[in-house]
Amino acid sequence: MDSLNSLLDGFQTALTPAHLLWAALGVLLGTAIGVLPGIGPAMAVALLLPVTYGLEPTGAFIMFAGIYYGAMFGGSTTSILLNTPGESAAVVAALEGNPMAKAGRGAQALAAAAVGHFAGGMIGTILLVALAPTVAALAVDIGAPDYFAIMVLAFIAVTSVLGSSRIRGLASLLIGLTLGLVGLDQMTGQQRLTFGSLQLADGIDVVIVAVGLFAIGEALWVAAHLRRTTGEPLPVGRPWLGRDDVRRTWKSWLRGPLIGFPFGAIPAGGAEIPTFLSYVTEKRLSKHRHEFGRGAIEGVAGPESAASASAAGTLVSMLTLGLPTTAVAAVMLAAFQQYGIQPGPLLFEREPELVWGLIASLFVGMVLLLALNLPLAPLWAKLLRIPRPYLYAGILFFAAVGAYAVGGEALDLVVLLVIGVIGFGMRRYGLPVLPAVIGVILGPAAEQQLRRALQISDGSVTGLVNTPFSVSVYAVIVLLLVWPLLKKVITRRRNVTA
Amino acid sequence: MTTPPAPRRSWLRDHSELGVGALLLVLGVLVLTDALTMDVDIAQRGPIGPTTVPLVVGTGLLVVAVLLAVDVLRGGRGEAEGGEDIDLSEPGDRRTVLLLIGVFLGFAVLVGPVGFPVSGALLFWGSAYALGSRHLHRDPLVAALLSLITYGVFNNLLGVPLPGGPLMGVI
């Protein structure tokens, strides 16, 4: 009960008026910046770093945590409303959220996302308090072969999002994998498909691909077939989640953290893969599977909850090991160092007030964010009432700002447009867009882990299956593949005996 | 002037999806060429080097290209994506799409020389015009305001510099 006492002390720190103010300011700024195009949580924290220079460390970090979580809340807003994800963790939110918004259920999608973030963040933070040392110790044991096994599992899960035509789904996946190849090979520094361009050496960002395929591709597609007869604004619908919505989503909110939290804690986890896995899980388990792709609320609730829980998982590794598992954590680590504080194994002993104050403020921040975002959801949803030409012109404008603002390179805009035209063509010929985005996320990660595992084992293939974890994952995969066959055999036998 | 026989033209139109197969084929060849011409004289451990995955992906592209072509010739069709704002009953409006692409490219070209506020306003205004908005006095003002506010938020509040335009430093 040691940590419980410390946590109570932490609440005393977090609930002082000044610290409450910083937390509130943090979540407000974070939400506002998260809504802006092209600025995800990592950029948000980095850009607001100077704002906190004048504060004492505890206040500064309480504010940071608010910005971090706030940016995650805000990031899904543009995904849902404009189909324009601002960062990679919010890509999945666009899949079901945007169709919901188009069908006049934008407020419900935003509310499901907000509650999802709240549930994920809360459960994640509780797990952080309860399990921090254990999880941290386990996270270190996860190595390249284990990651690769998870990637194989994820690739098998992709088959469930290939759409009605397998061939067209595969074509889309391969287009994504090809885009993922562009850039310097991470292991040897070889140029692949860069055509000598330095700008392409770092590869094409997942966000650019998602914004290109989703937002630009869609805007062009709509432009080609804009319904000119009806000029009605999009319906906004009821502002709150109905009882039916809650019945469908509460399990998704609770399941998300189970997938998201562990991924956040492990060194190469991040939020993309858990949000995708959560999406696929929800699709499998849903009673409304036919609604997926057309606005299934579970497909928003689960992944968003997983995303926030992974953020909490990230803090576990950062606070206990000094191990930044995502770009945001790396920026926060740098911020710690600015104050002369070294996160790591000694942090809990050395700075208990700061750490527990920070953790307690996470809970406070979550409540503030929910209180801020639930009433905002119907307001945001009204944004869709603006005339159609403005809506799509605005999407193009914000997509362009997002691509241009960070690097200031006109070439990024051209890349974005080319990917947008690909997205247009894919819509025209019935190639689903999602497998391409998944290909860009999974392809490079899987290749890197595979080759790193082989490199560590000095080229021996046994290096892929030399951990209990990887072996168990492969066992699960075999089971998943064999199960449908097995089920057929069993039912047949039963029929015979009956 | 000779008009091509009508049935032939409509066959091509019906099978325009073969173009997707052709594009995949070209992409596959491109990936394979890039992989095969790569200089792999580098310390590599084990069977998998920098060219392995490109070779797999490139081969996959070729296979899928052929499978897709076979599927199309057998009468399979990709289902064009529907949606709330989409009316598939009419043929595609090529002019609007090309106009939008042009406006976007124009932004990419202009943003450096004339600055973000001007080119951003042109991007929004041009897109809205292409999409059928004809509020001749409202549109440019909305575009200019949106662009200027975005510039202010990024440049002044966040410290993400955007090019300001030709009058920077003059006034």
Place this chain on the structure above:
Amino acid sequence: MRPRTPLALLGAALLVLVGPPLLTPGSGADTGTQIPGLRLMVPNTPGGGYDITARTAAKNAEEAGLTGNIEVFNLPGAGGTVGLTRLAGEHGNGKLAMSMGLGVVGAVHTNKSPRTLADTTPIARLTEEQDIVVVGKDSPYRTIQDLLTAWKKNPGKLPVGGGSSPGGPDHLAPMLMAKAAGIAPRSVNYVPFDGGGELLASILGNKVAFGVSGVGEYLDQIRSGELRLLAVTGPKRVPGLDAPTLREAGLDTDFTNWRGIVAPPGLTDTERDKLVGLVTKLHDSPQWRESMKKNGWSDAFLPGEEFGAFLDEQNTRVDAVLKELGL
């Protein structure tokens, strides 16, 4: 309604043309160390090493009253060479500078960048940092000698982890070590990780035989005993750390990572002297000293032409190592 259209157009044009300059307040006069409108480019992402150096330097220079607002912006890509290419293209621009370091020297080679650091005006080297050789606390290697013996016997079976891609500092250090120990650099099994986090996990989990990283990165883990420090790579021991240098361990080599500032080519002497003067004053300011202490940076100030000579020397050295590796 018709006559309002030209009015609306005029209003819109006025807004976008006159608005931006009015939003940006003018900077101070061009006197003393003041360089109005100075911009500092960071060739990697926010939060990275060059970024923190640049933002800290800009902030300290403002606090010390040396110059007005310095605008820091990021242009990441290809290990810094995208930024380098932009810098080299800004011929004669005396209001631009770029923070950089050893990593950029390596990246020029691995990316086959058409622009090199010879296309810049060197302003000053600011800080330096030694690399460290560390193992997990359960590792069988107690001393650097244990490690070297095992490494020489079978280099392929001892994967070396580092936080930078090939050509970066954490890659160069073990290669120089191998060369000095008589191991062919090509037989070194170097495993690159995405930054310090993943690397730390794989050292702690004994996934790699040993890791190479900057000294500041893992101080806490070393003090708490999670990591065992076997050696430091610089010419001198690091105060407060109980570990020999490579030379003491019998390897005739040393390696130090550094960071500095360069400016575009084609500056007039006055423009260059002004930038060098500003950075020199910054280096002497109490604010900068305080920041160095806070961040654990070692002072390695080397202004102007001496820095240029140092860049040449580093370039030759990196070139030699990478050629041998076939990069």
